[in-house]
Amino acid sequence: MTGPEPAALEAADAAVRVVPEAIEAGVLYVVSTPIGHLGDISLRALAVLQGVDRVLCEDTRHARTLLARYGVRTPTSALHEHNEARSVAQIVAALQSGASMALISDAGTPLVSDPGERLVRAVVDAGARVVPVPGASAALAALVGGGIPAHPSTILGFLPRKGGERTAMIAWACRCPHAVVVYESPARLAHTLSDLAAVAGAEREAVVARELTKRFEEFRRGTLGQLAAYYTDTPPRGEIVIVLSAAPPAEAPTDADLRLEARALRDEGAAPRAVMDALMARHGIARNLAYKLAHDT
Numbered sequence: 482m483t484g485p486e487p488a489a490l491e492a493a494d495a496a497v498r499v500v501p502e503a504i505e506a507g508v509l510y511v512v513s514t515p516i517g518h519l520g521d522i523s524l525r526a527l528a529v530l531q532g533v534d535r536v537l538c539e540d541t542r543h544a545r546t547l548l549a550r551y552g553v554r555t556p557t558s559a560l561h562e563h564n565e566a567r568s569v570a571q572i573v574a575a576l577q578s579g580a581s582m583a584l585i586s587d588a589g590t591p592l593v594s595d596p597g598e599r600l601v602r603a604v605v606d607a608g609a610r611v612v613p614v615p616g617a618s619a620a621l622a623a624l625v626g627g628g629i630p631a632h633p634s635t636i637l638g639f640l641p642r643k644g645g646e647r648t649a650m651i652a653w654a655c656r657c658p659h660a661v662v663v664y665e666s667p668a669r670l671a672h673t674l675s676d677l678a679a680v681a682g683a684e685r686e687a688v689v690a691r692e693l694t695k696r697f698e699e700f701r702r703g704t705l706g707q708l709a710a711y712y713t714d715t716p717p718r719g720e721i722v723i724v725l726s727a728a729p730p731a732e733a734p735t736d737a738d739l740r741l742e743a744r745a746l747r748d749e750g751a752a753p754r755a756v757m758d759a760l761m762a763r764h765g766i767a768r769n770l771a772y773k774l775a776h777d778t
């Protein structure tokens with residue numbers, strides 16, 4: 482992690498003391514933390530983390546490093562994907578009896594491909610207040626620095642690893658008429674870029690944003706074909722976000738076009754199931770129409 486200079490730490494510490502946040506009883510604060518550069522935390526976030534009764538964190542050891550850096554000594558508890566379901570009732574009860582809590586994740590904004598959704602839902606359902614304390618998110622940083630039109634856009638998070646769910650999600654992303662943000666691991670980057678290229682076409686523009694806010698921050702821009710080739714040859718390190726540009730407006734294919742395409746796929750040796758998947762991925766047509774085309778031709 483990159484960190485702020487000692488003078489900046491002192492200034493932040495002083496600001497927290499000078500501008501304390503009025504912490505409300507019974508409130509769950511959802512607090513964003515840095516995605517790399519430790520300076521990317523707001524004064525309000527620090528004041529909230531300092532003022533609440535307890536900080537709920539994805540990984541208590543990881544959180545303590547961040548909290549210690551700013552002299553925050555609030556007690557912590559773990560809230561992660563493995564205990565969220567069973568911890569929620571207890572947390573809601575504590576809030577209802579007047580405790581104040583902050584939820585943080587390991588990096589960035591909780592609930593964005595991170596735990597917290599169940600808890601926030603339960604707190605809302607119980608009629609208690611949820612107060613966001615916004616800040617860093619890798620998705621927004623990638624959109625802002627990537628150079629691909631960012632509005633509107635969809636934050637997809639991680640793609641399913643394999644199977645029909647992955648195929649369907651990639652098809653959806655490639656058809657999207659606006660930018661789509663995908664989180665990916667370095668080991669799977671080249672594979673995912675190739676999968677996207679196979680559906681969106683190798684010429685579709687994209688950006689790979691790597692190590693955002695950190696020392697080796699990099700934006701690599703190009704077509705999916707170029708990026709897939711580059712990262713196949715040059716395996717990347719670090720944390721990665723892909724921003725896929727919008728699908729160009731497509732003219733809807735006629736029934737005759739679809740029948741011809743299905744027949745061509747069958748002639749190439751594709752099984753009906755593969756024909757169906759290809760037609761749905763390319764044109765977003767309904768499953769029953771794709772089934773009919775794949776079997777009737």
Ligand code: SAM
Nearest residue numbers: 516589590593594618619664665692693720721
């Ligand atoms: N909640 C986080 C947020 O708001 O950005 C995202 C959490 S998700 C579990 C972690 C993924 O976010 C990483 O695998 C990577 O894809 C992306 N990510 C997080 N930090 C990043 C960074 N500094 N640079 C690029 N991508 C990052």
